Amino acid sequence: MDPERLAELEAKLEALMEELGAGDRAVTVVLTGDERIQALKREHWGEDAATDVLSFPTYEPGDPFMPPHLGDIVISLETARRQGEAAGHGLWPEVWSLAAHGLWHLLGHDHTTEEEWRGFQRVQERIREI
Numbered sequence: 001m002d003p004e005r006l007a008e009l010e011a012k013l014e015a016l017m018e019e020l021g022a023g024d025r026a027v028t029v030v031l032t033g034d035e036r037i038q039a040l041k042r043e044h045w046g047e048d049a050a051t052d053v054l055s056f057p058t059y060e061p062g063d064p065f066m067p068p069h070l071g072d073i074v075i076s077l078e079t080a081r082r083q084g085e086a087a088g089h090g091l092w093p094e095v096w097s098l099a100a101h102g103l104w105h106l107l108g109h110d111h112t113t114e115e116e117w118r119g120f121q122r123v124q125e126r127i128r129e130i
Contacts, residue, residue, distance in 0.1 A: 001031070005092055013099050015130045016123065020107060022070065027106060029099055030074045037076040052079040053098040061108025073102030093128050100127040 009029065017023050034050035042048045044056075057071035075098045077091070084094030100123040111117040 008092070009095060009099060012096050012127050012130045013103065016100055016103065016127045019126070020103070020123070022066075022103075022107060024068075025066065026069045027103060028069070028072045029102075030072060031077050031095070032074060034076050034078040037074055037079070040074060050076060050079060052076055052083060053102045055102040055105035057106050057108075070103075070106040073099055073106065075099065075102070089128075096127045097124040100124045 013027070013029070014023070017025065017027070037052075037054060038048065038050040040054055041051055044054070052075065054074045055071060056074070058069050059065065059067050059071075075095055077095070080094040080098055081091045084090045084092075087094065101120055104120050104123045109116065109119055111120050
């Protein structure tokens with residue numbers, strides 16, 4: 001793994017967290033492959049399929065106490081690579097977008113409606129601009 005790319009991911013995610021009012025909080029980002037993320041999705045959601053990103057909050061969204069560590073963001077690099085190539089922007093911009101997506105979930109958001117989905121799109125676009 002390229003240390004410069006990891007540092008870039010960390011800097012972008014920290015800047016986004018600051019903009020979103022969570023700059024004093026921490027998250028863990030786990031970069032893995034399809035096999036591991038599929039096992040996690042099966043274990044926690046009962047769905048036996050790989051995915052691009054999963055979020056594991058350390059608190060219940062809406063809880064008045066927000067802990068110092070918001071949770072874990074797990075990203076499949078294999079899926080990110082495929083999606084990034086299909087979108088024409090490559091692996092790392094896709095990883096940044098997925099990290100933003102996972103963070104938005106950790107901040108208590110979901111995407112069950114079109115309006116909610118627009119919030120995810122905004123943070124995913126924003127992290128690529130940082």
